[in-house]
Amino acid sequence: MTFNKVQGGISLFQYVMFISQVQIGVGMMTLPTDLAEVAGTDGWISILLGWIAAIVISLVIVRIMSRQPAETIYDLFFRYLGRGLGACAVLLFILYCLFVFTIAILVKIHITQTWVLPQTPNFFLMLLFMIPILMLVHFGVNILVRYVEFVGLGTIVIIPLFFIAMKGGHLIHLLPVLKEGWLPVFQGVKTTVLSFLGFELAFILYPLLRQKNKAAKGIIIANTITMCMQMLVVITCYIQFNPYQILTYIWPTLDLFETVEFPFVERIEVIFTAFYLFLISTSGIPYLYTAIAGIERLFGDSIREKAMLVLGLGYIVSAFIYNPTFYQVNQMQKWGGNIGMFVAYLFPIAFWLYAGVVDRIRRWDKT
Amino acid sequence: MRYTFSRYGKNLAKTTDMISTDLGENLRKLHERFADAPDLITTQFLMGETNRPALLVYLDGMVEKPVLHQHILRPLLFQTFAYTDLSNLELSLTGRKTARAWAHAEGAILSGRSVLFVDGEEHCLLLDTQGGPQRSVDEPATETVIKGARLSFVESLGQNVSLIRRYIPHHELKIKELRVGLRSRTKVALLYLGDVANLELVKELEERISRITIDGIVNVGELQELIETHWLTPFPQFMSTERPDSAASQILQGRIVIIVDQSPWVMVAPITLTSFFQSVDDYSMRWMISSFIRLLRFAGFLVSLFLPALYIAALTFHYEIIPLNLILSIGESRERVPIPPFMEAIIMEITLEMLREAGIRLPSKIGQTVGIVGGIVIGQAAVSAGIVSNIMVIVVAVTAIASFIMPNTELAAAVRILRFPMMIVAYMFGIVGIVVGMMVLIIHLLALESLGTPYGSPFAPFLASSWKDNLVRLPIWSFRNRPRSIRVQQEVRQEKHDKSGDEK
Numbered sequence: 094m095t096f097n098k099v100q101g102g103i104s105l106f107q108y109v110m111f112i113s114q115v116q117i118g119v120g121m122m123t124l125p126t127d128l129a130e131v132a133g134t135d136g137w138i139s140i141l142l143g144w145i146a147a148i149v150i151s152l153v154i155v156r157i158m159s160r161q162p163a164e165t166i167y168d169l170f171f172r173y174l175g176r177g178l179g180a181c182a183v184l185l186f187i188l189y190c191l192f193v194f195t196i197a198i199l200v201k202i203h204i205t206q207t208w209v210l211p212q213t214p215n216f217f218l219m220l221l222f223m224i225p226i227l228m229l230v231h232f233g234v235n236i237l238v239r240y241v242e243f244v245g246l247g248t249i250v251i252i253p254l255f256f257i258a259m260k261g262g263h264l265i266h267l268l269p270v271l272k273e274g275w276l277p278v279f280q281g282v283k284t285t286v287l288s289f290l291g292f293e294l295a296f297i298l299y300p301l302l303r304q305k306n307k308a309a310k311g312i313i314i315a316n317t318i319t320m321c322m323q324m325l326v327v328i329t330c331y332i333q334f335n336p337y338q339i340l341t342y343i344w345p346t347l348d349l350f351e352t353v354e355f356p357f358v359e360r361i362e363v364i365f366t367a368f369y370l371f372l373i374s375t376s377g378i379p380y381l382y383t384a385i386a387g388i389e390r391l392f393g394d395s396i397r398e399k400a401m402l403v404l405g406l407g408y409i410v411s412a413f414i415y416n417p418t419f420y421q422v423n424q425m426q427k428w429g430g431n432i433g434m435f436v437a438y439l440f441p442i443a444f445w446l447y448a449g450v451v452d453r454i455r456r457w458d459k460t
Numbered sequence: 461m462r463y464t465f466s467r468y469g470k471n472l473a474k475t476t477d478m479i480s481t482d483l484g485e486n487l488r489k490l491h492e493r494f495a496d497a498p499d500l501i502t503t504q505f506l507m508g509e510t511n512r513p514a515l516l517v518y519l520d521g522m523v524e525k526p527v528l529h530q531h532i533l534r535p536l537l538f539q540t541f542a543y544t545d546l547s548n549l550e551l552s553l554t555g556r557k558t559a560r561a562w563a564h565a566e567g568a569i570l571s572g573r574s575v576l577f578v579d580g581e582e583h584c585l586l587l588d589t590q591g592g593p594q595r596s597v598d599e600p601a602t603e604t605v606i607k608g609a610r611l612s613f614v615e616s617l618g619q620n621v622s623l624i625r626r627y628i629p630h631h632e633l634k635i636k637e638l639r640v641g642l643r644s645r646t647k648v649a650l651l652y653l654g655d656v657a658n659l660e661l662v663k664e665l666e667e668r669i670s671r672i673t674i675d676g677i678v679n680v681g682e683l684q685e686l687i688e689t690h691w692l693t694p695f696p697q698f699m700s701t702e703r704p705d706s707a708a709s710q711i712l713q714g715r716i717v718i719i720v721d722q723s724p725w726v727m728v729a730p731i732t733l734t735s736f737f738q739s740v741d742d743y744s745m746r747w748m749i750s751s752f753i754r755l756l757r758f759a760g761f762l763v764s765l766f767l768p769a770l771y772i773a774a775l776t777f778h779y780e781i782i783p784l785n786l787i788l789s790i791g792e793s794r795e796r797v798p799i800p801p802f803m804e805a806i807i808m809e810i811t812l813e814m815l816r817e818a819g820i821r822l823p824s825k826i827g828q829t830v831g832i833v834g835g836i837v838i839g840q841a842a843v844s845a846g847i848v849s850n851i852m853v854i855v856v857a858v859t860a861i862a863s864f865i866m867p868n869t870e871l872a873a874a875v876r877i878l879r880f881p882m883m884i885v886a887y888m889f890g891i892v893g894i895v896v897g898m899m900v901l902i903i904h905l906l907a908l909e910s911l912g913t914p915y916g917s918p919f920a921p922f923l924a925s926s927w928k929d930n931l932v933r934l935p936i937w938s939f940r941n942r943p944r945s946i947r948v949q950q951e952v953r954q955e956k957h958d959k960s961g962d963e964k
Contacts, residue, residue: 106922209892210777221889225899232907239906239920246919360781367891374899 102303105311107238110245111379112292112315117248117322118376119200119426120288122369124323125330125345132281134267134331137324139281144320146282146438147289151312153441154292157448158299159308166296167390173444173451183387189436190384191404193290196429197377198222198408199422201370208347208366219412222370227405229378230385231398234301237382244375248322254365255329258349262332286438287430288323291376292316293437297383343419477562483513483579490517493566500569507536507578518574524591528574532587536576549585558583567645597623600702602869605741609705617647617721620704624651624717627708636662638669640683640720644676647721648683651707656714656942656950661730661911665716680723690908694874697910698727699735706740714948730913730946733905734930737761739867742933751932757865758931764863764875765901768805769886769894771855775801777890796846802887804848808856809883811838813876816860917945 103111128136161169166186171179202218210218229237271278295312302308330345333352342348350362358364381404388400417425480486487502494500499520507514514536518528535551559565565575565584572590597619600612613620621635636650648669652662668687677683680700688697698718701707702725707717710728718727728735737757742750774782775790782790797804815834819827838856842848859879866872878901885893908915918926923944928934941951 104921110922205892210890213889217889218892221893221896225896225903228900228903228907232903236903236907239914239916240903242922243902243906243916243920246922356783357786358781359783360778363778363781364891367895370892370895371899 103234103238103298103301105302105304105307107242108298108302108308108311109315109318110242111238111298112295112312113318113322114241114245114248114372114375115291115294115379116289116315116319116376118291118373119197120285120290121323121326121372122200122204122344122346123426124285124288125327126339126342127284128281128327129331129336129339131284132277133273134336135271135273135278136281136284137267137327137331138271138278140285140320140323140327142278142282143285143289144316146286147292147316147319148313150438150441151292151295151316152309153445154295155299155309155312157441157445158296159305160448160452162305163300165300165386165390167387169444169448173448180391183391186436187384187387187391189432190380190387192432193429194377194380194384195408196422196425197373197380198226199417199425201373201377202412203417203419203422204344204347204366204373205370207344209363215416216409216412219409222374223405223409225374226378226381227401230382230401234382234386237379241375241379244371247371251365251368252325254350254353254361255325258333258353259329261352262329263335264332266332266335267328283434284430285323286434287426289316289319290429290433290437291319291379293441294379294383297386478560479562479565479577479582479584481580481582483515483577486577486584487515489562493562494569503533505533505537508539513579515577516574517569517577518589519569519572522570522572522592523574523589527591528589532574532576532589551587557586559586560584594619603701603703603706603739603867605703605739605744607744608703608740611704612702613704613707613719613724613726615722615724617649617719620719620724620726621649621651623704624708624711627704628653628711632656633711636666638666640669640672641674641676644678646677649719649721651711651717651719653711653714656948657711657716658714658947658949661946662716664911665718665729677720678722680718680720680725680727683718683720684727693904693908694877695733695905695908695915696736696870696874697731697908697915698729699731699868700725700727700870702726703740709740709743713953714942714946714950730911732910732913732917732930732945733915734918736866736868736871738929738933743936747933747935751934754931754933757867760862760865761871761875764859764866764872765879766882766894766898767855767859767862768809768879769882769897770891771852772801772805772883773886773890773894776887790849790851793850797849798846801852802883804852805855805883806880808838808848808852809859809879812856812860913945913947918943921945 125136128139132139157169158164158166161172164172167183170182170186173179174182198219201222202215205218206213206215229240292312292315295308299305299308302311326346330339330349333349334342334345339345347362347366350365351360353361355361385397385400385404389397392400477489480489483504487504490500490502497519499522501518501520503516505514505516506512516533516536532551557568559568559575560583565586568586569575572592574587574589576585576587578585594616595614597611597614599610603612611623613623625633630653632654634650634652634654638648638650640646640648650662650665665687669683672683672686674682674686677686684696684698684700685691690697699710701710707726707728711717715728715730718729720726737754742754745753775794779787794801799807811834815830818830822830838848839853843850843853863872863875866875882894882897885897887893889896902916906914906916906920914921917923918930925941926943926945929939929943937954940954940956942948942953944951
């Protein structure tokens, strides 16, 4: 089951779910605070702007991919950059994917340790989390897509929770709109970048899509779903906490649920955190998969299982040796945002222009 | 044939033997072939007026004696007719064939036919006299329903086929007969609608069945294990049923039914996980009620899988999620219990499984006693002795009941097995362990396939139109299409229904 040999391709619904589920994840936990630091309670406007930016870049990605509908970004690298440079580019993309995956899994472990299992050591959790991850990567993209689809459907269940949490809030916290002008709002857009990251996996997903003509529509829907989800989270947090209070929280989304109580269960945030692992898993695993698909492209099909095992073992062993502190994880997340900015936002535009020029030159040469 | 080259070949080496014209020689050969078979009856007599010596051979108990006497022996002995040759012999019994090779004759005798040898003929006559012990069509034992039919499959393939045929008297109901097992030569039949079912799947099934080179199968479960693709899973990839109405309705939906001779259970393929939550009775009750019951079954599935694990996780790791009043009463009930929740749960669950198994295997009269003894011991004595807590008894009881509401025993068995790993991960990692266990389970279910059909359909791959008969059961007029997951040839199942009635 290598990447190009997928049976039947994937449907539009799966494509939408895949991209939006990769986007919804790590960012959802910290976004309200991160945004409030820069843009105050006007952060929700930044999300709208970030959404527009994400859609524009996504459309550029779709344009790039539609040049060679059957090829992934890796094939395009070789096609447009030649063997040597192409291999370098593939390697860089793999490293990027691994980095994002690392962030996702570190955040996953961190949140679990802080909220649910304070006494379980890092490597234990790493070992536990690696089981479903390696299973999914082993089964291949078909099953991965189905899994993401399933989790995407399951996400609907948590939405009412936010509305329940919103009940005790005050809408007045959102007013006045644009209290400090547009500048902080624009600065806030940069913060939302990490939360919208994920659409760049269209680079690898596009060739599998059954109805290629709907790719642009699909990616817009996916970005919109993500935007709605983030909007819900951010607005709930803003009206539940006052503008000063929110700055004191690290994971405001979880603190939100501390106020929610049901007669049959207290501390709903513990359960929420545990189930939130589903959401993080769908934003981390696709990156690992993409990385392994890249390794496969570089070294051939046979390396796949080996690469998987080596990577899995590597992560587990490194969890024995290195325990990042909260500050370090946070720092990594910031780098992730910056690197993601380059890979997902600037690189597609540059590559699009470059590919256009190369194609035109090649056509000239032929005639 | 392929198997003559295998190591079973020596059994079939005599296939080239031909029947001789001499009766004595034939009789000697017969006794040689059927040595140590005291149930082989050989009757030598002179035919009617022609006075030709003849030999009738059959296996006692495999034939229908009255038929044999009335329609074969009597005419042969007393009727006067001019004998020209064997194939023109006028017997009142139809369905005759002749054979020249011993292998054929032997096969015929073993399958319950009787064989007539006539002196001077190099053929023998194979007469359809199959009988043998047979059970009458009875009420289903395990899949009981309220409003459904009261018939269940029996142990003969022919009768089972006719039970289904009576539901679908249509020429497109195709029956493909195959043989499995070099010694048992068990008949296996595939039933499907020729213009509806996915013929690729039929071909795939046929190929898989013809690849089997086992010496014999006696049950449908064996065949299932020989043709399934995933062996490392507790979940069945074929559904078995003992109800002809349920099998017929599956055929009408475009699925394939596999009947194995001598087995009162038939297999259905391809299926999805949600198929196990459907029962025939759902379609005879009001749709709201069936929908409610179906949702209840899904809840039962989750409860029986996760409840003991949640109990362990909540009590060992996250007692903060339990509301204060409840934790107080749990604490009170656990006050005298010295063992940790995990051990408590494991002990109780294993006891429950033992009780259940004992109840099934014992004769029904003793089986009831087991239930009563178990109930008293667990419900009363164990609690007052301080070995388990009241809460645990409730958890175990709810788990058991939840697993009983699943209509399919195979799925219920899978859940029973999976409960234990869930309890272990809950003991090790609390609710995080349960969530990861859930992930692994979901991934596993999504990766499973039944005859190439995704097991997780219609949830993933998402097929919205199938939800109305999978998650709930909406009115039957709304099922205009067949299930999409099995990729049938004819999608449409019924035309748009006009419900206005007399008010027009």
